[in-house]
Amino acid sequence: MTKSRSDNVNTRNLVVDILLAVTRDGEFSHIAIRDVLDKYRYLPKQDRAFITRLSQGTIERMIELDAIINQFSKTKVKKMKPVIAAILRSGVYQLKYMDSVPDSAACNEAVKLTVKRGFSGLKGFVNGVMRSIARNMDQVKLPDAQKEPVKYLSMRYSVPDWMVQRFMDQYGKESCEKSLEAFLQPHPTSVQVDTDRISMEELTESLKQQGITVKQNDQVERALFLSGYEALDEIEEFENGLLYVQDTASMLAVELAAPKMGDQVIDVCAAPGGKSVYAARMIGETGHVEARDLTEYKVEMIEDNIDRCQLSNMTAKVWDARVFDQSAEQKADVVIADLPCSGLGVIGTKTDIKYNASEEKIAELAALQQEILGVVCRYVKAGGTLLYSTCTMTREENEDNVHKFLEEHADFELEQMRQCFPYEGCDGFFMAKMHRR
Template structure:
């Protein structure tokens, strides 16, 4: 049994600074940095683990706004600060502005203690001064003028880089842009698909609620639920035995658009960790088969773990580079799922660091890669078969423009349906296009 002294020696705010440095200084993905810390300190009380998650996620999510606030009240701007001091101030100001359960005095005092603990005792007066000045003047914070500087205003208000605000506004209009930015910051319950072959949705709901988990039906997908109020997924029996699989609503809708039938042969060319393949396997029955492919052994092992956990006998995994044509698969698939590497701008709500790492150059590179892969994998589609192209992003270059380019150069295919989902529609920002081979 864990003694209280073990957890009493852990400074949760110090762990949050570790996470922030891993993301902002070392380039780690935020969800992985948070997961690694929570796994290492699994013995911490539920309240402490929730505090670490909330503070680290919130600070990363609101970083542009937090920097703008700090810069109003600090002579030294955030960009000129030592990374540790910037992390301490950012997390401290997040507590002042967004965590009502933390008294202002505690946020200020703990920031000063952290400064000393991290070896910067000479800067404790600076940190103390900035924190207490912001605490006193929280209602005096100035934001850019929404009419005079609309792009900068939205950037600071929703903590999104200005170039992305400009891009979304130009491509989708001001209303869709702001609604999407607001949706990124909303709470995101966990979306799961249910294995209705082994249990009914009603039985699953009753079991989860008995475990104290908050459950909500998914109005867009019949065999899906939203979960919240749990501590760890791998502690839920229904997840461990494969009755539940984490997957966003839009991802499930994409597979439903492809509409694989009983007995179909499906090839998923960039499948890891395997959510679409699992969903398709549950649609095609034992007479069908899903071949889930990805580039590396590591990714294929992830898929195989999910095949085993979900007890799927009609699904296999294979290492294959989607850019290389597989002659053995020529015209073998009733459905090819091409959910391709993309800029990920639709999932900023759950992977917040994406917005800080994206660039116009990366978008252009990814659009070219997507074209290259589509040109190869369309050869696996049978005559009268389906090619599903999808991404979890919101750029015309990677989505509508890519579909148009593909159709212009592949006369044997025709577009049946195309849809861009936005984050305010109850799912990730997501694009899907169903193409039919004549």
């Protein structure tokens, strides 16, 4: 019997490649995973699912995995060679979170990988640490939840200490813990539906026939949650623009802005274009959405989505939101300012954020948001609406920014402001609707 190409591929070795790309080379995890899956498209579905689950899970739980390894290894993770750290992290993830993998297999494969990667001299070390953890997993110690609540939550939910402290200080312990727990829950894909071209019933039936699990979104009328599919670009309804991936909170923000039929809308930091698409579907053919972003690349993404969604009332334009555009002054009924932010509300789907964020970056972003708001508010007509939103959970970037803006712009007044939390069935997200007098 001839061997297929997939017989020669070691899936755990590919996971180590992904982990090194992320932890050593600074690659975004979704890009590192996508690159490997694209290169090995011929692998069976089961193998691809294993690679995705093990690499995503290991990255997501890395703080906890390191704490476990450090309890059983004389050499701490920070002092290990990156390859050995990656092998142990993915090995311990299998021991703790993958019931389908026998402990013996997780240990043996970690040792084989150590040899395969050219570290035969360390196979005894890896073997010892792995088997010790396998035998004593139920003896792993968490910090005391009462005496050291920050350290406890940090290890339990794999979030850096400083971030836990910040969430606790700003939103209280209960909301903090519920948010951290929600980040680790499975996230079905949230999609808006083009109900002008297809009914919800017809679409739901078609998706179910393709073996996709479909659930109605209780918070947004024309939105669904999808799960159980392998690739979005293999779903015909996605390819022809009947579906557009967008989080619930992002849709709620556009609904709060409430663009009406015939409105002129400017979305100042629009890529990849979800809010613009949603607004375009609300304003009809007599209205128009201009979706702007900073680079050619981002604007091309928006244009691809305009084409895919077959929108004739939406255009895209390269423009730096910090630079005032005189031709747009007081031309917009609605300005959507969903601005660059620290992204702490989307850790559940973009795990890297929790490892790359910092207090300094939060302060820099809050200042950038202020700068942009001061420019783009001038595009709002008298009587028009300014929607400010972020996908984060920091007061400096959210409520504080709104209050600062209103102090400096007496011609605007606040209509509504809302902080969404990830345990509310959406991303951690902030939105504020302001009205120009």
